[in-house]
Amino acid sequence: AKSAGGNRFQFADAEADARAITRHGLTNALPAALERGEFFIEYQPLVHLGDGSVHGAEALVRWSHPQHGVLGPDRFIPLAEHTGLIVPLGRWVMQESVRQARAWQEAHPGATDGGPLRINVNLSPTQLYHPGLVADTVEMLERTGLSPGALCLEVTESALIGADDDLLKPLRQLAEMGVDIALDDFGTGYSNLANLRRLPVSVLKLDRSFTQSMQQLPADPVDIKIVEGIVSLAHSLSLAVTVEGVETGAQAEQLKELGCDTAQGWYYARPGAPDRIHSLALVDAV
Numbered sequence: 001a002k003s004a005g006g007n008r009f010q011f012a013d014a015e016a017d018a019r020a021i022t023r024h025g026l027t028n029a030l031p032a033a034l035e036r037g038e039f040f041i042e043y044q045p046l047v048h049l050g051d052g053s054v055h056g057a058e059a060l061v062r063w064s065h066p067q068h069g070v071l072g073p074d075r076f077i078p079l080a081e082h083t084g085l086i087v088p089l090g091r092w093v094m095q096e097s098v099r100q101a102r103a104w105q106e107a108h109p110g111a112t113d114g115g116p117l118r119i120n121v122n123l124s125p126t127q128l129y130h131p132g133l134v135a136d137t138v139e140m141l142e143r144t145g146l147s148p149g150a151l152c153l154e155v156t157e158s159a160l161i162g163a164d165d166d167l168l169k170p171l172r173q174l175a176e177m178g179v180d181i182a183l184d185d186f187g188t189g190y191s192n193l194a195n196l197r198r199l200p201v202s203v204l205k206l207d208r209s210f211t212q213s214m215q216q217l218p219a220d221p222v223d224i225k226i227v228e229g230i231v232s233l234a235h236s237l238s239l240a241v242t243v244e245g246v247e248t249g250a251q252a253e254q255l256k257e258l259g260c261d262t263a264q265g266w267y268y269a270r271p272g273a274p275d276r277i278h279s280l281a282l283v284d285a286v
C-alpha cells in the first residue's frame with residue numbers, strides 16, 4: 001500500500017509537470033500565434049425568451065493551435081491575462097467582433113424586431129483597467145460605423161469587486177456613450193446586491209449554475225426563489241436579465257416564466273461560424 005501511495009504521488013507529480021510544461025509552452029507561443037492569426041472567433045446567438053427571435057451574439061475566442069488543435073478560451077485566456085498579452089488579443093477580438101456585427105447589420109438592417117443585431121464581447125480584468133480601453137473602443141466604433149448601443153461589454157462581477165469610482169470611470173464613460181455593460185457570471189462570487197446601484201451596468205447575466213438547477217423539474221424551490229428575487233431586483237433597477245447555458249426547452253420555459261429577458265445556450269445554438277448568426281437572423285426577418 002505504501003509503494004502504491006508513492007507511485008500515485010509520482011504519477012501526480014508527473015502529471016503536474018506535464019501540465020506546467022504545456023502551460024509554459026502555450027504561454028510562450030501566444031505572441032507569435034497572435035501575429036500568425038491562429039485565433040478565431042465563434043459566435044453564439046442570444047435570443048429573446050419571449051418569442052425566440054435573435055437579439056445578438058456573444059463572441060467567444062478560440063485558438064487553432066498547430067499541434068494541439070482547437071483550444072478553448074479556458075486553456076489560454078488565463079495565460080494571456082497573466083502575461084498581459086490579453087490586451088492586444090482582446091483588442092483583436094473586439095475589433096473583429098465589431099467589424100463582424102457591422103457586416104451583419106449591413107447585410108440585414110433591422111433584421112430583428114428589437115432593432116439591429118448586437119454583439120457581446122468579453123473583457124477580462126486587465127483589459128478593463130487598461131488605460132487605452134475607452135479610446136480603443138471609440139476608435140473601433142467610429143471606424144466600422146457600429147453604433148455604441150449595438151455593443152455590449154461583458155465583465156465579471158469579481159473584476160469589479162472593490163473597484164473604486166476612479167477605476168470605474170472608463171466603464172462609466174462607455175456606458176454614457178450608450179455601450180451596454182453586462183455583469184457576467186452573476187450570482188457566483190460574493191454578490192453584493194447593494195453594489196449594483198453603483199455600477200454602470202445594464203444587463204445581468206445569470207450564471208449557468210442557476211440554469212443547471214432548472215434542468216430537473218420540478219426545479220429546486222430555493223433556486224427558483226433566488227432567480228425570482230434577482231429578476232425582480234434587476235428589473236426594478238432597469239437591468240435586463242440574460243441566462244446562459246440553456247440546454248433544454250424545459251429550462252427555457254421555466255426561465256421565461258421567471259421573467260428572464262434573453263437567453264443563450266445549446267438549446268438554441270452552439271457557438272459557431274459568423275454566417276450562422278447571419279442565417280438565424282435572416283430566418284427571423286422573414
Ligand code: C2E
Binds near residue numbers: 044059093244
Ligand atoms: P462565458 O463568458 O461565461 O461564456 C459562456 C461559456 O459557456 C462559453 O464557453 C460557451 O461556449 C459555453 N456555453 C454556451 N452555451 C452553453 C450550454 O448550453 N451549455 C454549456 N455547458 N455551456 C455553454 P467557452 O467558449 O469555452 O468560453 C469560456 C470562457 O472564456 C467564457 O465564459 C469567457 O469567460 C472566456 N472568454 C471567451 N472568449 C473570450 C474573450 O474574447 N475574451 C476574454 N477575456 N474572455 C473570453
Ligand code: CA
Binds near residue numbers: 058122154184
Ligand atoms: Ca461572457
Ligand code: CA
Binds near residue numbers: 184185205244
Ligand atoms: Ca458567463
Ligand code: CA
Binds near residue numbers: 185
Ligand atoms: Ca463563465
